[in-house]
Amino acid sequence: MSSPTATARAAGAPAAAPARRSGPSARAARPGRRRSSLAGLWFVLPFAALFAVFLVWPVLAGLWASFTDRSLASPGAEFVGLANWREMLGDSAVWQSLWTTLVFTAISTPPLVAIALAMALLTNRAAAGLGWFLRLSYFAPFLLPVAVVALIWEWMYQPGFGMVNGLLTAAGLAEVAWLTDENTVLAAIAVTTVWWTVGFNFLLYLAALQGIPAYVYEAAALDGAGAWQRFLRITLPLLRRTTGLIVLLQIVASLKLFDQAYIMTNGSGGPGYAARPAIGYIFEAGFTGLRIGYASAISYLLFAVIAVVSLVQFRLFSRKGETA
């Protein structure tokens, strides 16, 4: 059974061997000559211990805390049943912050996918001498710490001497109070986020594009397919799996919005809390309001949203994502 794998390895494609994707069945297919031993247990122990202490335990403790009035200010805690959950359902700030998160996800994801694809297509077509310049320019912002990104963009959004408004006035348009207007603050943060993180998606798309063999296009060109046809009929379908992965990673990342929104509004949540995402509200309830129990309940609401979105997407894309 090991010989096909060895061939794949010799062909230089360790990551592409399809048999490996189905973990349990591949394992079952191997002859079970390996003796069960405790050695593996020792190897897995350090990670398992950290996993238990810093992941499993907080997950369970948070669930328990959500049924108590536990506070950061006092040691004791009393069981309050569903009080936190009931309060949460009636707390408009919870729903506003969740709505803000969803709006941010909805406005940031499409450009983060489309611009990344455009960048990858342009780089893939570019003459060899230009490629490195495009790769560096598109990817560089991704390397910046969030605080640096936030500093640069806060500065660019400044009225009067900021670059964005400078360009607007140069074009004869009116200035916009980007970060201090309820209607623009979330969009301004979304633009910053797109600029900052699109490079990673670009890299994934570029790697996928370079994996498409040229003969596929040559064959299509012989059949008389134009550039647009080739893009629609070949490139897009072959990129479907990559697109699925990018969309999934992107939506989950956007649902966890906090850092840039917090820094760019100086922790205020923005005018009218228009830029306070779900994690922003959890942070406030827990660390400013000191209510661990209540913050935990909201955490679980967000956790549930993220888990449901991931699972739905995973099913959607694993069903039709067999190509490429």
Next chain:
Amino acid sequence: MSAAIRTPRPPAAPGRPAPAAARPRRLPRPTPGGVLAAVLGVFLAVVWLMPLVWAVLTSLKPEAETTAVPLRWLPLEPTFAAYQAVIERGDLQRWLLNSVVVSVLVTALTLVVCVLAAYACSKTEFPGRSWLFALFVAGILVPPQALIVPLFDQMSVLGMVDTYWGVALPQVVAPVMVFILKRFFDAIPRDYEEAARLDGAGHLRVLWSVVVPMSGPVLAAVGIFTFVQAWNNFLWPFVATADPALMTVPVGLGTVQGSYGIQYAQEMAAAVLGALPLIAVFLLFQRHVVRGVTDAGLK
């Protein structure tokens, strides 16, 4: 830079022509489409670089010039005064040191702990192996950001708030890395490992002398991504440290802005200095990053 994106290894289709290798040999024939793509590509690149250029130019201005209306791109009197002021203040050096300590700690521990766990799940049998691995995979679904409050609560119980360990250890729990590494280890044929075992090598020996040398790119990728993530992490270090002496670069720059007043040149100088280490790391290891992305099957 020209080798930044390595051609991904061909998906198992032996004997097919290697297009990317053949392309540079062909003389570039400028087609209208190619020219248009180049123009658009460069335009987009300029747009993407503009904020960075703007930040660097601002950092080179005397403070009085930074708020001039209408705005002016080039500094009239370029000066390193802002950099000097930031360096003399000393905060940034402290934050950089903290970031190095935390990121190196997180990266080293993640590599050791996750490689051991992935090896155990891939190459050994022990009671409960499959359910334990399933639990790890389920852990990928848990968003650490959403659990920030219970996690902090846990850390205060353990007395780890305001310590390097408190900042670093929760970041070491990266089930996705175990998953990626296990998938890679699974692809290593058993023959190698069995030959070593017949020669009397123990598991640690097999891991170190057989599996690790065959996993260079994926280990580099896991290491670099962990480092970048730890370096750029904001929320957890922000929550886990109240002591300014323990702040990392993102936390320091993100929260102590007030101490710079409205000295934009200094803010931008601090931003540029804070971004440099990671850009240097990336330039050093960029080949591995891109190859690792491909090899890790993220493509």
